[in-house]
Amino acid sequence: MAVDMVRLLELASWRAFDVDEAGRVLAGSDESGSTQLVELSPNGGATALTALSGAVTGRYLPGERAAIIQHDTGGNERGQLSLMRLDRRRTRPAELDDLQPLVRDPRYVHRLLDVLPGRLVYATNRRNGVDFDVVIRSALTGEEIVVYDGGGMVQEAAASPDSHYLALTLPGERPMSDQVLLVDTMPTTDGERLRVLTGPGEHTRNTHVRWLPDDSGLVVSSNADRDRVGVARIDPRTGDRTWLVTSEEHDLLGWLAPDGNSLLVQANDDGAGRLALHDARTGRLRREVPLPGDGWCAFPLPSPVWSPDSRLVALSFSAPDVPGDVLVLDVEQDDPPLAMTGSAAALAGERLVTPSVHRVPTPDGEQVPCFAYRPEDPTGSSVLIIHGGPEGQSVRTFNPIVQALAAQGHTVLVPNVRGSTGYGKRWYSADDGRKRLDSVRDLAALHDWLPSLGLDPARSALWGGSYGGYMVLAGLAFQPERWAAGVDIVGISSLVTFLENTSPYRRAHREREYGSLAADAEFLREASPLTHVDAISAPLFVIHGANDPRVPLSEAEQLATAVRRGGVECELLVFDDEGHGLAKRANRLDAYPRALAFLTRHLI
Known part of the structure; x- marks a missing residue:
């Protein structure tokens, strides 16, 4: 059967933004015409959460049945942040007036960086319209603490398990380089609030930064002194690196489990994403993770995300013949990831080309x-x-x-x-x-x-x-x-x-x-x-x-x-x-x- 353009454009795709310990996935679906939030339950149910005018992303608020939602208007990329309670009965998806405002000022950009129990970490350029400050905000009281206002376009933020430190990445001085900074969120009067872990002049990518659970180190995807990206541990006191997983043939990206025991690693094999589980302490390979086809499981899709108990990983998957699906990997089982959605079913009988x-x-x-x-x-x-x-x-x-x-x-x-x-x-x-x-x-x-x-x-x-x-x-x-x-x-x-x-x-x-x-x-x-x-x-x-x-x-x-x-x-x-x-x-x-x-x- 011939493939027609309208049918292809009308296909719905899915992506995973978060997963909780119960196996519920906060997903994005463009079935309505733009990406809106849908909660997928382990029993196969799907609950539409939002019906906003623009595309939406979100994260669960740890420890609560709530989600932090980021949304803009008309594609202007001036993100606004709202709270949605998920433990309340709803008869329809939420519109903007149904959400609790958290950070809203349409003149400026606000980007969700991390979520903590009862709090969120976000970046905002409201101070001068150019530089991005990093703010920790209570989702309950609205109290805010500005923890970084040193300038630049903050890209990532990862809070240590005790919330004492934030690891930030900012653009370095050279193209495609990232500087890692350590911010003390509770400095003493004579304490050092900001520590530079990697120099601004290094020609190095540093991404996907996460803390070990005892605050003893950061795990980061980096190409410091290498051509290919590998996964390393950084000592937050000295900035020294210890390589965990490297390859001379492929760029690698790593996502650390919250308990610090497991590391999901993706190898970029000429545009196909190959996944494997490694021991996060030693880098030792545990097992390969089979995927449904010759496709991709991370960028440009949302990154894999771990459940708080480190048992599940929610994946966004696409292949040349798969519009986009949510998969969930149970790391305690040897089974392949479970498909929570089936976007390719709408293509049954149609002949698609593969590269x-x-x-x-x-x-x-x-x-x-x-x-x-x-x-x-x-x-x-x-x-x-x-x-x-x-x-x-x-x-x-x-x-x-x-x-x-x-x-x-x-x-x-x-x-x-x-x-x-x-x-x-x-x-x-x-x-x-x-x-x-x-x-x-x-x-x-x-x-x-x-x-x-x-x-x-x-x-x-x-x-x-x-x-x-x-x-x-x-x-x-x-x-x-x-x-x-x-x-x-x-x-x-x-x-x-x-x-x-x-x-x-x-x-x-x-x-x-x-x-x-x-x-x-x-x-x-x-x-x-x-x-x-x-x-x-x-x-x-x-x-x-x-x-x-x-x-x-x-x-x-x-x-x-x-x-x-x-x-x-x-x-x-x-x-x-x-x-x-x-x-x-x-x-x-x-x-x-x-x-x-x-x-x-x-x-x-």
């Missing part, structure tokens, strides 16, 4: 990882889909755009050009700063490779969102003879105006990667598609959200105006209730079929 894995050679001797989705009846046309970030990775998950393009006969290539994560520090650093256009040259290498798959180079298009949108525009501007069309979704048209107009709290964060307006303005201007817009000759389809706080709508508007001035076809779709991408199914059902029809018109 083959390739390495595409470049003129300078590199090899670009690439997934190829080949249709049953190829037309000879192709579409390259480039991920955002740039510090991101295309992985082997379900993508309705890929499947719909393949159903129309297009071969879909999904590369991880230089700058992508998942292939070591050297690869994700290969596009930093003034090496930006090296990643664009990877597009040319991919184009040169098309005939080896029997594809027509004259009928190839680019598709990408966010930084992937920049890559689409850069490909059309710097390689106009190669590409027949482009679809740009919330993309950057000028690195200069992007940095000038993005949200202030993001500017310094992004200048680490792209270069600064003060020192690199001329290079940024030269690397911008808008500077070379007169070279663009391929038709364009542009999609943008009016509330985008990352890449402002002005990036799309100035591009469309300039392209049309040159007599080139450019359709611009703007959605007033969206931000950085299309979070609502109704808008996806409007935009994506039109974008596919646009490509078919120019490629077939």
Whole structure:
């Protein structure tokens, strides 16, 4: 049976945000059209919890039948925090007025970082609109303590079991680097409140930080002095590292159980997530964790989350033929994870394509990882889909755009050009700063490779969102003879105006990667598609959200105006209730079929 675009876009997917000791999972489902909270019970029941206007995430409040909910409006990413009591009978999912306000000021961003018994830890930029302070708030009384106000874009926070310390991660001075700080939440009058565990100048990723239960150490995923990410223990007194699990072939991520005995480790195997359980004290492998297919169980999905008693792990799983499901692993049993949802059932009888894995050679001797989705009846046309970030990775998950393009006969290539994560520090650093256009040259290498798959180079298009949108525009501007069309979704048209107009709290964060307006303005201007817009000759389809706080709508508007001035076809779709991408199914059902029809018109 043929796969149609509308059916693919209407498929519901699931993700796991939290799990309690009773085996209940606080899950997200987009069945309503945007991600809303649903509680899944061990007996198979599902209770819809929220019906808000925007996408929702949440965590259980430990020790209580309650959840902390983070929500925004229209995709503006200005998160607000509310409390929902789960022990009260409800006749319908909660709307905004049904929730108890905790932290609400729509002028600013508030992000939930951690949950503690009766309290929550969150980051907020309400002090100056730029820097993120870290606050511990009582969910009962509303009392707040600001425990960090040292500046920067705080990314993670992990409270020690006795709540005496918080481990924070902030961006370091170099691209794709994280500094680990230790904050004493109860300092004496002459005590040291802030301790630096890793230096700001280290070229090191430090993520997924968790405490051992006796406060004797932190477990962190890190690539300190390594190319590949491994899992290490850090002494909070000295900052010394002891490696627990490492690999010379794969990046690893680790999630420590609350009791400190078990460590769930994911190996990034060329875009597939392989899971295993290890002893958290020694790093010794206990057993592999089989998954339903060749898919992914973490980023870009929510990370695995342990139950407070360390018995269960809730997983978010997706594969090329699985839209997205919640799995629960019982670490005390040898059984595979139990599927709490069955998103693939709606695809019964339909033929979906799965990827083959390739390495595409470049003129300078590199090899670009690439997934190829080949249709049953190829037309000879192709579409390259480039991920955002740039510090991101295309992985082997379900993508309705890929499947719909393949159903129309297009071969879909999904590369991880230089700058992508998942292939070591050297690869994700290969596009930093003034090496930006090296990643664009990877597009040319991919184009040169098309005939080896029997594809027509004259009928190839680019598709990408966010930084992937920049890559689409850069490909059309710097390689106009190669590409027949482009679809740009919330993309950057000028690195200069992007940095000038993005949200202030993001500017310094992004200048680490792209270069600064003060020192690199001329290079940024030269690397911008808008500077070379007169070279663009391929038709364009542009999609943008009016509330985008990352890449402002002005990036799309100035591009469309300039392209049309040159007599080139450019359709611009703007959605007033969206931000950085299309979070609502109704808008996806409007935009994506039109974008596919646009490509078919120019490629077939």
